Amino acid sequence: MRNLIAVPVIILAVILQSGVISRITLLSGIGDLPLVMLAGWALQDDVETAWHWAVATGILVGFVSGIPWFVPLLGYLITVLGAQILQRRVWQAPLLAMFIITFLGTIVINTLSLLTLRLVGIPLPVDDVLGLITLPGVLLNLLLAIPIYAVMRDLARWVVPSSEIL
Amino acid sequence: MRNLFSRTLQTTIIFLVVGGVLALALGGYFSSTSNVVTGSLVNLQTWFSSRFVAVQDFLTAPRDIASLRQRNAELEAEVAELQAQVIQLQQEVGETQILAALVDFSRANPENTYKAAAVIGLDPSPFLHYVIINRGSNDGILRGMPVVTNQGLVGRVDAVIADAARVQLITDPAAKVNIRLQNAETEASLIGSVTGDVTLDLIPQDEAIEAGDLVLTSGLGGGYPPDLIIGQIVNIRTRDVDLFQIATVQPVVDFNSLEIVLVIVNFRPVDISPLEASP
Numbered sequence: 173m174r175n176l177i178a179v180p181v182i183i184l185a186v187i188l189q190s191g192v193i194s195r196i197t198l199l200s201g202i203g204d205l206p207l208v209m210l211a212g213w214a215l216q217d218d219v220e221t222a223w224h225w226a227v228a229t230g231i232l233v234g235f236v237s238g239i240p241w242f243v244p245l246l247g248y249l250i251t252v253l254g255a256q257i258l259q260r261r262v263w264q265a266p267l268l269a270m271f272i273i274t275f276l277g278t279i280v281i282n283t284l285s286l287l288t289l290r291l292v293g294i295p296l297p298v299d300d301v302l303g304l305i306t307l308p309g310v311l312l313n314l315l316l317a318i319p320i321y322a323v324m325r326d327l328a329r330w331v332v333p334s335s336e337i338l
Numbered sequence: 339m340r341n342l343f344s345r346t347l348q349t350t351i352i353f354l355v356v357g358g359v360l361a362l363a364l365g366g367y368f369s370s371t372s373n374v375v376t377g378s379l380v381n382l383q384t385w386f387s388s389r390f391v392a393v394q395d396f397l398t399a400p401r402d403i404a405s406l407r408q409r410n411a412e413l414e415a416e417v418a419e420l421q422a423q424v425i426q427l428q429q430e431v432g433e434t435q436i437l438a439a440l441v442d443f444s445r446a447n448p449e450n451t452y453k454a455a456a457v458i459g460l461d462p463s464p465f466l467h468y469v470i471i472n473r474g475s476n477d478g479i480l481r482g483m484p485v486v487t488n489q490g491l492v493g494r495v496d497a498v499i500a501d502a503a504r505v506q507l508i509t510d511p512a513a514k515v516n517i518r519l520q521n522a523e524t525e526a527s528l529i530g531s532v533t534g535d536v537t538l539d540l541i542p543q544d545e546a547i548e549a550g551d552l553v554l555t556s557g558l559g560g561g562y563p564p565d566l567i568i569g570q571i572v573n574i575r576t577r578d579v580d581l582f583q584i585a586t587v588q589p590v591v592d593f594n595s596l597e598i599v600l601v602i603v604n605f606r607p608v609d610i611s612p613l614e615a616s617p
Contacts, residue, residue, distance in 0.1 A: 190459035239463045294512045
């Protein structure tokens with residue numbers, strides 16, 4: 173039953189992303205709160221609903237954004253996949269894993285967006301995207317990663333109490 | 339009898355002595371002596387008084403500090419509340435000024451019917467330049483309707499749900515607006531970019547354009563009504579090897595501070611895509 177907390181959390185994350193985070197720009201890059209939230213959630217022990225969160229968040233972001241709906245969906249699923257693989261390998265350094273997944277997730281989402289938009293005929297110079305969007309976005313996401321990881325850890329302990337015992 | 343005489347004599351002598359002393363005092367003969375005495379008394383009283391006040395302060399000071407702290411907290415809370423009110427009022431004044439400007443704009447352009455909407459969000463993707471407004475199909479908003487402010491063209495409605503709509507800004511990399519220059523018989527295309535800069539493309543090499551030329555919508559293509567102000571040319575790039583000139587445009591609308599916009603609800607865009615030649 174506590175898993176239903178996903179609904180308000182995901183909605184709140186997308187609202188904050190659209191209403192607040194998108195207005196805080198570094199060059200042309202912005203943070204990606206849903207991505208960082210998913211990375212933090214998928215890295216928690218005993219959390220088995222990360223895939224559900226990724227699907228719900230991807231669909232919701234795809235609905236709000238003008239970008240094709242499958243881009244955030246696919247990007248978030250790949251991020252969760254990476255988080256679950258990495259969780260088993262560097263479980264002793266969760267914050268390091270969080271940084272790695274945030275970095276890789278941002279690169280994946282940006283690459284998918286760039287490829288998709290170029291395929292539909294929108295001219296996007298790669299060097300502009302890399303220098304003005306991707307790298308500033310990575311930096312902003314890494315800044316978000318620390319507090320979001322802490323929030324997700326506390327949320328996971330509340331949703332899955334056994335992880336607190338472990 | 340003798341006792342009565344001696345008592346009367348004593349009383350008389352006392353009166354005489356007292357009277358003499360008073361006469362001498364009133365005559366100023368005792369001033370130095372009285373100054374010494376009164377000075378000593380004043381010093382003594384001052385000493386007692388200062389010690390008493392010090393002790394009183396010591397005993398009552400903690401109670402005063404507590405009450406002062408309480409009063410200070412009350413005043414700080416009041417100041418915070420007033421500051422919040424000031425901020426709220428400043429915000430309301432700002433919104434009122436924006437609305438007044440929009441009302442002036444709609445009065446100056448009575449040929450169009452407008453619906454005001456607040457910008458409530460931006461696109462979550464950094465690749466696209468869209469805003470989300472709080473009016474949707476319930477308010478008569480349809481896809482393709484142009485969006486303006488009192489300054490000029492903002493973009494057009496890209497997607498609509500019941501109570502909200504997504505607006506594609508003219509700075510979006512996928513946006514394309516057919517324009518004309520006010521002081522020249524020149525028509526061209528305005529395109530956005532990922533950085534938010536807008537440029538003019540498809541300007542023939544032989545067209546004379548200058549920095550400062552005003553850029554307006556041409557109405558060609560049916561996507562936007564004609565004569566909406568977009569901005570001014572700030573920079574022109576002409577190279578012999580290019581087919582067309584390229585000009586950078588400074589939009590009149592500040593897209594970073596969009597708060598309230600107007601949707602032109604009586605404009606129906608024309609979809610000419612079936613008429614366009616397929617590749």
